[in-house]
Amino acid sequence: MKLVDSVRNISKIPELRDRIVYTILLLVVYRVGSHITIPGVDASAVAAASQAPSNDLFGLFDLFVGGAFKRASVFALGIMPYISSAIIIQLLGAVTPYFQKLQKEGEEGRRKINQYTRYGTVVIAAMQAWGVSVSLASPSSFGQPIVPDPGLFFTISTVIMLTASTIFAMWLGERITERGIGNGISLLIMIGILARFPQSLVAEFQSVSMGNKNWIVEVVILAIMVAIVAGVVLLTVGTRRIPVQYAKRVVGRKVYGGSMQYIPMRINTAGVMPIIFAQSIMFVPSTIVSFFPESETMQQVASFIAYDSWGYALIFGLMIVFFTYFYTAIAFNPKDVADTMQRQGGFIPGVRPGKSTSDFIDNILTKITLPGAISLAIIAILPTILTKFGNVTPGFAHFFGGTSLLIIVGVALDTLQQVESHLLMRHYDGFMKSGKVRGRKA
Template sequence: MKLTESLQNINKIPELRQRILYTLLLLIIYRIGSHITLPGVDASAISGASQTHASDLFGLFDLFVGGAFARASIFSLGIMPYISSAIIVQLLGAVTPYFQKLQKEGEEGRQKINQYTRYGTLLVASLQAWGVSVSLASPASFGRVVVPDPGFFFMFSTVLILTASTLFIMWLGEKITESGIGNGISLIIMIGILAGFPQSLIAEIQSVSLGSKNWIVEAVILALMVVIVAAVVVLTVGTRRIPVQHAKRVVGRKMYGGGTQYIPMRVNTAGVMPIIFAQSIMFLPSTFLSFFPESEIMQNVANVFAYDSWWYAVMFGSMIVFFTYFYTAIAFNPKEVADTMRRQGGFIPGVRPGKSTADFIDNILTRITLPGAISLAFIAVLPTFLTKFANVTPGFAQFFGGTSLLIIVGVGLDTLQQIESHLLMRHYDGFMKSGKVRGRR
């Protein structure tokens, strides 16, 4: 009843209805493109060959692009080159004075940074497209011939199509963010992940029906799934509120201030970005190693970066912890918060304004970020342990742990919050009338 009422409220707001329909239309276009096979590739051969890579990094990359990689479609690279480029630009912003200056120039600086990110996307997509074309043309990569007529024309056309398609997906994401609902780039990643859920669920059910798994064990695994999903939601919406009091001010005949407000500091301030950043970095070695499909040494190195290896889990978890702190430092600046409080006449009880306030906020932020970062890393590497010890299929394991669940929950809550904000601004109840959606009081 509550869901029906909320959907009716959405339909009563023309702007919100148009934004949602516009978003759905662009996402449908993205899904259609993921089913168009590259010219010169044998679709049936690539489909059969991809099954042998379902549990390695090939299968993980394919998960993020909604099966487009396994089909060798024109959208095989997805939006990951854009994410990789954004990581590089943000790292430059932390160490390069020029990019630090751009970050402080407001809207004009943001536009320049976005432009550099687009240029970087073009470069990264070209390199990854070259790696994909080399891998497709080599029978050793898949154990069979997937390109009947490899040659210069195939290599050139594949690089051109994959690069142009990545830029088109980037444009779709920006248009969704601008004229749709939610963050377009994140929604594209999420819809690609969700596209593989029905097939993974069917495979898990078939394994139980065929007797390869005990249904009691499967029930325990599903119960664990519910617990993990709840834990991820709590981690995503969890906050530490810092009380802020405002001194009373008399302006004319009226008195202002004197009330108490709160600074909501999230346990997971960085959101899903550390996961996406770390995952993009982990894709780079496999891209480089794909240039040498017939080299035994390179393939031995590739085994170190295999998705189900312990080294992969350790490196992946470590990078998540690093990027959590890194992105939190970019997204939340205690000094700016302290300066804003001082200008507005606010103060934290028992703490001096200025530097002491900034140090106090930074200390709390550091302490609450540590358990958040460790929790993110644990959930991200959980599918590796479940695949090894619980005999869970790799595809299904991604949906109750790991990157997939974190992205789905984070992006879903962000999108839900934006829809609820539109409803509340027009005095309608949102989806979570009795609950607590992030950012709602």
């Protein structure tokens, strides 16, 4: 009943209703584009070849773009080149003085950084599009020839088409962020993942009905899946609150301060970004390998970094831990927080203002980030473990844990938070009884 009332309240707010409808329409456009085959590719041959399950890293890439890669769609690259470009720009911001200066220039600096990110997206998309064109022209990629007339013209047209489609997808994401609800780029990734869930669920139950799996074991697996989802939600919204006391100030006839407030420090401050960053980096070797389909050395490298290999799980887990600390350092600066508190007359009880406060916050941030980073890494490699030991189909294992589940939960909670904020600003109840989702700022 509470959910029904919240949905009814959404329909009463014209601005929020229009934003949701606008978001849905652009997501539909993105999904329609993922079913349009690249010119020059035999659509019937692609349809026949795409029925075979893919258990490599390209299979995971295909999951992120909602099956567009295996369908040889114009949106085969999805939004991942933009994510890769954003990673590179943020890495440059941590080590290059010029980009550090841009990050401190406010709106003008952000505008220039976004511009450089778009330029990088074009370059990365063109490189990956070239790799896709080589892969499509190679019969070994799909098990049968799917390009009737491979050649220079096909390569050039494919590169142009895929690059332009990636830029269009980036534009859709930016429009959703600006005029819709939620983060547009993240929503495009999430909708691509959810598009495969019904098919994977049906395949899993067909395996049970055919007697390949015991239904009791399947029920236990589904129960564990629910527990993992609950754990991911707790990891996403879990916070450590640091008390801050503000001294009383008399301004004219009014008294300010004198109250106790809290700094909410999330266990997973970086959110889903470490997963996306690490996953984007893991796509790079596979893209390079696709340029050399006849090389035995490259094929050995491909088998080592295959999605279901232990080598992939180890590298992927370590990269997640690294990017968790890296992105947390970018998103939360203890020194800036300590300086702001000192200017406003605030202090942490028992801790001296200034550097001592900064060190205190940094120490707590480091301690709570470690279990968060390890938990992210464990959840991310769960599909690999389940595929090897749990007799779970690869398609369904993606939703059991790993990147897919973390992205879905993180993006869903962020979108829910924005919807809830619109409701609270207009004096409507949110989705929770208290008016805000626990562990997240309203």
